[in-house]
Amino acid sequence: xxxxxxxxxxxxxxxxxxxxxxxxxxxxxxxxxxxxxxxxxxxxxxxxxxxxxxxxxxxxxxxxxxxxxxxxxxxxxxxxxxxxxxxxxxxxxxxxxxxxxxxxxxxxxxxxxxxxxxxxxxxxxxxxxxxxxxxxxxxxxxxxxxxxxxxxxxxxxxxxxxxxxxxxxxxxxxxxxxxxxxxxxxxxxx
Ligand SMILES: [Zn+2]
Numbered sequence: 001x002x003x004x005x006x007x008x009x010x011x012x013x014x015x016x017x018x019x020x021x022x023x024x025x026x027x028x029x030x031x032x033x034x035x036x037x038x039x040x041x042x043x044x045x046x047x048x049x050x051x052x053x054x055x056x057x058x059x060x061x062x063x064x065x066x067x068x069x070x071x072x073x074x075x076x077x078x079x080x081x082x083x084x085x086x087x088x089x090x091x092x093x094x095x096x097x098x099x100x101x102x103x104x105x106x107x108x109x110x111x112x113x114x115x116x117x118x119x120x121x122x123x124x125x126x127x128x129x130x131x132x133x134x135x136x137x138x139x140x141x142x143x144x145x146x147x148x149x150x151x152x153x154x155x156x157x158x159x160x161x162x163x164x165x166x167x168x169x170x171x172x173x174x175x176x177x178x179x180x181x182x183x184x185x186x187x188x189x190x
Contacts (some may be wrong), residue, residue: 001125001155003043005164009125010042010118011035012171017117018185019178025188029106034114037096041118044088045079045126080123081137089116128163129153 001009014034026034078084092115096108127133130152132142144152153159175182 001122001129001153001160001163003046005160005167006042006046006122006125007039008164008167008171009121010038012167012174013121014038014114014117015171015174017113019174019181023181023184023188024110025190026107026110027105028189029103030110031189033099033103033106033111037092037111038114038118041088041092041115042122044115044119045084045122048077048079076126076131076134076142078137080126080133081135083137085116085119085123088119092116125163129155 079088089112092112093108096106096112096115100106100108123133123135127135127143127145129144130149132144132149132152134140134142136143146152153163
């Protein structure tokens with residue numbers, strides 16, 4: 001899947017989670033960081049792809065990306081597994097605590113969840129693609145839905161476009177149905 005679809009899925013997944021939880025008062029800093037960090041989580045697993053937008057936007061990104069790619073075992077390897085989720089979750093935890101020193105009024109645990117929800121949405125979405133996802137690494141089996149490969153989505157092709165449109169339609173419907181809840185959430189940002 002492309003970064004665009006992953007970012008849309010990440011924020012949509014977060015929206016669903018936040019609308020089904022008890023509303024908590026958060027600072028503007030927390031709310032802003034939730035959005036940014038959720039988007040980073042949504043594309044973080046593709047750090048193992050030398051052509052990922054993540055690397056393309058850095059001046060020496062190409063070289064760095066290739067190095068990281070080798071280290072992580074190539075595309076759709078460790079960053080696309082439960083083990084990778086745990087490692088990234090651990091790293092994000094410490095990184096957010098460091099950021100907390102600079103932005104003391106940010107609730108690091110809320111922002112951490114936004115990252116993890118973004119990252120999980122990435123792995124779930126990739127499971128629907130032809131390549132599949134090695135969820136249980138080091139067990140080297142790639143899982144995919146549906147199990148028959150030819151019915152799965154090819155990145156950048158019609159299938160992905162339909163998924164993108166599907167998520168947009170879902171979001172419009174979801175926001176419509178949960179308008180009151182969303183209003184309440186916004187009122188709790190101080
Ligand atoms: Zn991916």
